[in-house]
Amino acid sequence: MRILGIESSCDETAASVVEDGRKVLSNVVASQVEEHKLYGGVVPEIASRRHSEAISGVVRHALEEAGCTLEEIDAIAVTYAPGLIGALLVGVNFAKGLAMASGKPLVPVHHLRSHIAANYLTNPQLEPPFLCLVVSGGHTHLIEVQDYTQLHILGRTRDDAAGEAFDKAARAMGMPYPGGIHLDKLAETGNPDAFSFPRPSVNGAPLDFSFSGLKTAVINQLHNAAQKGQEICIPDMAASFRKAVVECLVHNTVEAARQTGAKRLVIAGGVSANRLLRARLEEECRKNGWEFFRPELCYCGDNGAMVAAQGYYEFLQGNLAGMELNACANMSVDTLK
Secondary structure (H helix, E strand, C coil), X not given: CEEEEEECCCCEEEEEEEECCCEEEEEEXXXXXXXXXXXXXXXXXXXXXXXXXXXXXXHHXXXXXXXXXXXXXXXXXXXXXXXXXXXXXXXXXXXXXXXXXXXXXXXXEEHHHHHHHHHHHHCCCCXXXXXXXXXXXXXXXXXXXXXXXXXXXXXXXXXXXXXXXXXXXXXXCCCCCCHHHHHHHHHCCCCCCCXXXXXXXXXXXXXXXXXHHHHHHHXXXXXXXXXXXXXXXXXXXXXXXXXXXXXXXXXXXXXXXXXXXXXXXXXXXXXXXXXXXXXXXXXXXXXXXXXXXXXCHHHCCCCHHHHHHHHHHHHHCCCXXXXXXXXXXXXXXXXXX
């Protein structure tokens, strides 16, 4: 079964054809990073306009690369939530038009579910149940994946997501957008024990996360040093901040695994590309005899292949939509359409 996946939740216009939820036949991504870099972050109105300009060509390219026509596609999957509402609407409306014109089934896909599904593309042997840490610019969740379309949230961030904290701290340190990537690279050259940053926890909710205070601690150190005319070693600060964030993520993930008895740990989302996070979770899994799965770097960021992969399982479950499908800026990952 071939699924065409369409993604437009933020600043990547993407489309892909995936066979049986596992085999990638094409994966085309049109990134807007260079344009948004001028503004230090994603500008929603610009993102929506660029999606409108790119989506037709991206989808056509994905079909050509897969060597198939729209008639040979079995269903059309599209990200409909969560994300920037204007950006989502471009993908949703384009997918609805394709579905109506071709008579193909329309499959609504939750963005976080598709990030989890990116692991099926890299690890064909991976099957639920497993515990997944989803870490991206807008989301930090600990999710018990009971089945392909049955998910239970164990913990989530109460304020900033891990990726958001990385980006904001990187900006404060003078790094260009997207900051998290630059911070991760620079941290490799610094001393992770040079600065003492807090490891925040949430009272009464040991599996939840909080990164706002950690980000503020970085900003305060920078401001205090500037006021005193002191110089700060940015690589050391980047390494120390990265270590603090990763330790929070790893601690809660290991605790969730022990509470649930999970034997398979999975990471997903843009921050799953973070080198220290991958290394630390792999180390914990090896120590505890757990299996560890992570997506290839090309599937960590937003892409159409992960949408098509999850779309395959949503289709099998009968989770289809009609022309009334609308985009939604916020929606829990355990909510079915």
